[in-house]
Each structure stands twice: as C-alpha cells, then as structure tokens.
C-alpha cells in the first residue's frame with residue numbers, strides 16, 4: 841500500500857480568506873475549485889509540490905467542517921493518503937480493529953472515491969483514504 845500524501849485538508853471560514861494567503865501571498869497555483877455536495881463544502885485545491893492543499897469552506901451549518909470551525913476554529917482538518925483498492929482495504933482495516941467513519945467508499949472531490957478513518961483509529965489524526973478512478 842502506498843503512503844503517498846494526496847492532500848491536506850484545511851478548514852477555513854471562507855475560501856476568499858484562504859486563497860489570500862495560499863494563492864496570493866504564498867504563490868500556490870489553484871488546481872481546481874468545486875462544491876462537494878455530499879460533504880457540504882466548497883473546495884479549492886492548491887498545488888504544493890507533489891501534494892495538494894485543499895481549503896474547505898462549509899456550505900451548511902451542519903457540515904463537519906462547520907462543526908470543526910465552531911469547536912476548534914480554522915486549521916488542519918485531515919491528511920489524505922492515496923490508495924488503491926479502497927473497497928477491499930476498508931474491510932481489512934475493520935477486521936484489524938481500526939475504527940472507521942466510512943465502511944464503504946463515498947464520492948470525494950475531482951471524481952475520487954474516499955473514506956475516512958476515525959481519529960481514534962489513526963493515533964489522533966483524521967485520515968482520509970483517496971482512490972483515483974482507474975484511467
């Protein structure tokens with residue numbers, strides 16, 4: 841299994857504010873901007889070397905990002921790793937006793953399929969597993 845970092849998810853109150861820092865001041869290039877309805881967020885992806893910074897702005901007060909902002913303020917929300925065979929990996933993790941937030945893959949940004957490992961199952965870090973569709 842690959843341990844390549846796919847992206848870092850950063851919770852922000854507004855993309856405009858986030859882009860001011862990452863794009864305008866740090867000079868990162870915006871790769872995409874889209875709304876992920878299933879996650880109730882707007883996402884701006886910025887290229888940072890081989891990985892991406894995903895700025896996450898809530899589109900609804902009941903999105904997990906809105907709750908994160910409320911509880912902890914803006915900041916690092918999760919680390920995403922690229923994997924292959926996500927649908928087969930999840931039951932293996934579950935069988936090994938890893939606490940999952942998603943037992944089956946769901947839609948992520950850019951047409952990916954994603955699943956989250958509960959921070960209690962990943963040494964305190966919210967981990968997202970990302971699978972790119974086969975070409």
Ligand code: ZN
Pocket residue numbers: 847848849894918920968
């Ligand atoms: Zn993510």
